[in-house]
Amino acid sequence: MADHISLQGSDTVSSGSAGSQVVKPPALALGPLGWVRANLFNSWFNSILTILILWLAYQVIPPLLNWLFFNSVLPGEGVTNQTCRASGGACWAFIHEKYRLILFGLYPYEEQWRPIASILIIVGMLALSCNRNFWRPWLAVVWAVAAVVVAVLMWGGVLGLPFVRNTLWGGLPLTLILSVVGLVVAFPLSILLALGRRSDLPIVKSICVVYIELIRGVPLITVLFMASVMFPLFLPTGVTIDKLLRAQIGLILFASAYLAEVIRGGLQAIPKGQYEAADSLGLTYWQKTRMIILPQALSITIPPLVNTFIGFFKDTSLVIIIGLFDLMSASKAALTDPAWRGFYKESYLFVALIYFVFCFFMSKYSQWLEQELHRGHKR
Amino acid sequence: MSTRGPGNLAPQAPRRSLINDPNVRAIFFQILVLGGVVLLGWYLVSNVLENLARQNIATGFSFLDREASFAIGETMIPYSPASSYSQALLVGFLNTIKVAVLGIILATVLGTIVGIARLSSNFLVAKLASIYVEVIRNVPVLLQLFFWYAVISESLPQPRQALNPIPGVFLSNRGMKFPGLADDPIWTWVGIALLAAIVGVWLLARWARKRQEATGQQFPVVLGSIGVLVALPLLTWLAGGAPTALDVPELQGFNFRGGINISPEFAALLMGLVIYTAGFIAEIVRSGIRAVNWGQTEAASALGLHRGEVLRLVVLPQALRIIVPPTTSQYLNLTKNSSLAVAIGYPDLVSVANTTLNQTGQAIEAVSIMMAVYLTISLGISLFMNWYNTRIALVER
Numbered sequence: 001m002a003d004h005i006s007l008q009g010s011d012t013v014s015s016g017s018a019g020s021q022v023v024k025p026p027a028l029a030l031g032p033l034g035w036v037r038a039n040l041f042n043s044w045f046n047s048i049l050t051i052l053i054l055w056l057a058y059q060v061i062p063p064l065l066n067w068l069f070f071n072s073v074l075p076g077e078g079v080t081n082q083t084c085r086a087s088g089g090a091c092w093a094f095i096h097e098k099y100r101l102i103l104f105g106l107y108p109y110e111e112q113w114r115p116i117a118s119i120l121i122i123v124g125m126l127a128l129s130c131n132r133n134f135w136r137p138w139l140a141v142v143w144a145v146a147a148v149v150v151a152v153l154m155w156g157g158v159l160g161l162p163f164v165r166n167t168l169w170g171g172l173p174l175t176l177i178l179s180v181v182g183l184v185v186a187f188p189l190s191i192l193l194a195l196g197r198r199s200d201l202p203i204v205k206s207i208c209v210v211y212i213e214l215i216r217g218v219p220l221i222t223v224l225f226m227a228s229v230m231f232p233l234f235l236p237t238g239v240t241i242d243k244l245l246r247a248q249i250g251l252i253l254f255a256s257a258y259l260a261e262v263i264r265g266g267l268q269a270i271p272k273g274q275y276e277a278a279d280s281l282g283l284t285y286w287q288k289t290r291m292i293i294l295p296q297a298l299s300i301t302i303p304p305l306v307n308t309f310i311g312f313f314k315d316t317s318l319v320i321i322i323g324l325f326d327l328m329s330a331s332k333a334a335l336t337d338p339a340w341r342g343f344y345k346e347s348y349l350f351v352a353l354i355y356f357v358f359c360f361f362m363s364k365y366s367q368w369l370e371q372e373l374h375r376g377h378k379r
Numbered sequence: 380m381s382t383r384g385p386g387n388l389a390p391q392a393p394r395r396s397l398i399n400d401p402n403v404r405a406i407f408f409q410i411l412v413l414g415g416v417v418l419l420g421w422y423l424v425s426n427v428l429e430n431l432a433r434q435n436i437a438t439g440f441s442f443l444d445r446e447a448s449f450a451i452g453e454t455m456i457p458y459s460p461a462s463s464y465s466q467a468l469l470v471g472f473l474n475t476i477k478v479a480v481l482g483i484i485l486a487t488v489l490g491t492i493v494g495i496a497r498l499s500s501n502f503l504v505a506k507l508a509s510i511y512v513e514v515i516r517n518v519p520v521l522l523q524l525f526f527w528y529a530v531i532s533e534s535l536p537q538p539r540q541a542l543n544p545i546p547g548v549f550l551s552n553r554g555m556k557f558p559g560l561a562d563d564p565i566w567t568w569v570g571i572a573l574l575a576a577i578v579g580v581w582l583l584a585r586w587a588r589k590r591q592e593a594t595g596q597q598f599p600v601v602l603g604s605i606g607v608l609v610a611l612p613l614l615t616w617l618a619g620g621a622p623t624a625l626d627v628p629e630l631q632g633f634n635f636r637g638g639i640n641i642s643p644e645f646a647a648l649l650m651g652l653v654i655y656t657a658g659f660i661a662e663i664v665r666s667g668i669r670a671v672n673w674g675q676t677e678a679a680s681a682l683g684l685h686r687g688e689v690l691r692l693v694v695l696p697q698a699l700r701i702i703v704p705p706t707t708s709q710y711l712n713l714t715k716n717s718s719l720a721v722a723i724g725y726p727d728l729v730s731v732a733n734t735t736l737n738q739t740g741q742a743i744e745a746v747s748i749m750m751a752v753y754l755t756i757s758l759g760i761s762l763f764m765n766w767y768n769t770r771i772a773l774v775e776r
Contacts, residue, residue: 039500039501039502040501040502040503042500042501046499046500046501046504049499049501049503049504050501050503050504053503053504053507054503200405201405201408201409201412202409203409203412203413204408204409204412207412207413207416214750214754216757217753217754217757217758218715218749218750218753218754218757219715219716219718219719219729219753220715221718221719221721221729222718222729222746222749222750222753225729225733225736225746225749226746226750229736229742229746230742230743230746232430233426233427233430233431233742233743234423234426234427235426235430236426236429237426237429237430237433310517314517314518314519314520315519317519317521317522318521318719320521320722321719321721321722328519328521328522328525332525342533344525344526344529344533345526345529348522348525348526348529351522352518352522352526355517355518355519355522356514356517356518359516359517359518360513360517363516363517
């Protein structure tokens with residue numbers, strides 16, 4: 001295989017026979033036929049690969065399409081789990097039956113417009129924050145307002161909304177809240193950690209290094225375990241914090257260490273001259289950091305920051321292990337209904353699709369942003 | 380943590396006093412930070428001690444010697460419920476190591492293949508590889524583990540109706556059974572011979588390089604190595620009387636006996652971790668190869684190297700410098716992600732420590748054991764990869 005890759009997208013390195021090659025008539029070098037020759041059958045090795053893949057596709061795609069569409073059971077009158085089991089195709093009726101459980105967890109059925117509204121607000125705010133023209137101080141104010149609105153919607157207890165304990169929250173809103181709150185709180189913390197790690201003060205530096213390396217050296221699960229079983233012991237007698245908050249604190253501790261390393265990368269990329277120029281202007285450490293260094297460092301690190309966000313968004317699914325009812329737990333819970341056991345493919349596919357849409361969009365956004373931000377550096 | 384401008388700190392202080400001396404301020408703020416951290420630590424520890432005393436939980440690691448009294452499905456060393464907690468944790472640790480080592484090897488192979496496939500001039504191969512990368516990287520690894528576990532444990536038949544694709548191999552929802560070699564003392568010696576052959580190959584490669592540097596003569600290292608690797612164990616096997624007895628799995632009652640078993644939990648965990656991590660390694664390999672200047676390839680072919688040599692001697696050594704550091708992080712991620720085993724019931728360290736925690740209530744000790752072990756593994760992998768990285772790094776003036 002190694003012999004047949006094309007480096008840098010160009011053609012393969014010219015082989016010994018290139019000199020004696022006869023010039024082909026244009027009909028074979030252009031058009032669809034020419035494309036097929038150039039992209040699918042340009043060497044004996046590639047021809048074998050092409051035939052192999054086409055054969056595999058023939059084996060896989062028709063049964064897959066049958067399962068997904070032609071034999072699948074759509075929700076409708078009189079469609080039960082028995083219909084699904086008899087059909088042998090995908091059981092979309094199962095998703096129709098359980099989508100409210102998967103998306104909203106145990107949230108009271110008749111109040112579920114509230115988590116829907118919360119999802120829309122959070123997604124809307126995320127979309128708004130993607131536009132670079134809106135990166136102004138007022139965006140933070142809008143976020144704060146949105147956070148209050150979401151809190152009111154989810155908890156209720158005011159404005160005539162019935163109170164809903166956060167132990168009943170679940171599904172997609174929980175996943176979104178855990179990841180957005182985790183990132184928003186972890187971000188300033190991580191800036192302090194990154195600055196601390198780059199600091200000249202040995203004690204501050206070593207505390208930050210130990211914290212970052214400790215958290216990055218252990219799996220997220222152990223941080224979550226620590227949050228869920230050790231935090232109650234850390235608190236004075238009589239004070240308790242609930243499971244959701246404990247998980248949220250664990251996620252914040254975790255995210256801040258990872259974000260700190262990304263931001264440290266940005267800080268390291270700022271040329272020394274920038275620091276020296278700021279010093280010669282007589283700026284204090286915090287003036288220099290706030291006005292000269294951080295704006296540059298953060299704008300360099302936006303693409304890797306978005307990548308860290310994606311990783312973190314996926315990682316919130318681990319709260320299932322300490323018993324929180326997020327999107328993933330809810331999808332597993334939907335499968336425990338004895339009548340609908342065994343439709344795990346549909347359930348996991350549905351959840352995977354939700355995660356995929358969020359992550360794929362974020363990753364495309366990060367790639368676009370990279371192009372956009374590096375415009376000035378291109379020659 | 381916050382430092383302020385001199386004006387804010389003490390408006391009435393006279394200029395050029397101690398307060399404006401950067402060294403004094405540095406010491407002052409460090410004492411402040413250290414004091415804060417120590418105070419917080421003291422507060423937390425005192426709360427912990429008070430809470431533990433109230434709940435009558437003894438601190439310390441003496442519980443490790445007590446009888447664990449729970450069974451573990453997969454063990455690499457002798458273990459029974461009568462063994463101690465420390466023995467149980469050791470079993471979990473070895474299981475973690477097993478899945479991590481195999482996972483790293485397989486993910487590197489798969490990731491490299493997919494990464495190179497993304498650069499293929501074959502349209503179908505390149506597209507297929509990029510779809511793989513996009514899909515795998517954007518779905519949580521835990522979901523993928525659940526999926527593979529469900530595929531194995533729900534789609535495969537009961538042991539009685541086990542699939543039998545090749546004679547001797549049985550696939551069922553209890554795992555994959557295949558024939559192993561029957562016990563014979565000679566296999567230990569074959570193993571030792573194989574290790575000796577690996578050392579021999581290493582020495583051979585060193586000698587061949589020295590000789591080429593000194594005289595310019597090339598030695599067929601690859602052929603020679605394969606020869607040594609095959610011949611030495613083969614001769615040992617022949618010397619031991621060439622035993623061929625196999626331990627073939629047989630259906631007895633409700634399950635199979637004999638043979639080698641790969642449990643569904645292990646298979647699902649390994650498969651999930653390898654497929655997930657390979658997606659990331661593929662991108663690293665691709666960007667590493669693309670980062671090598673095209674002029675290098677042209678120069679190498681102008682020197683008359685053929686395609687394989689260009690890749691092996693010119694492109695890959697330079698690409699490796701870019702590939703190694705991020706791949707190290709992926710190895711670490713794979714090792715850390717192996718802790719998700721607890722979600723599908725593979726008895727890794729976290730799973731065993733979690734059971735221990737629930738049985739004894741020793742939360743602090745159990746969590747610190749988990750953390751300490753993973754920290755040690757992480758530091759070990761980074762140290763090794765950093766050593767390797769320095770070895771291959773570009774030496775500049």
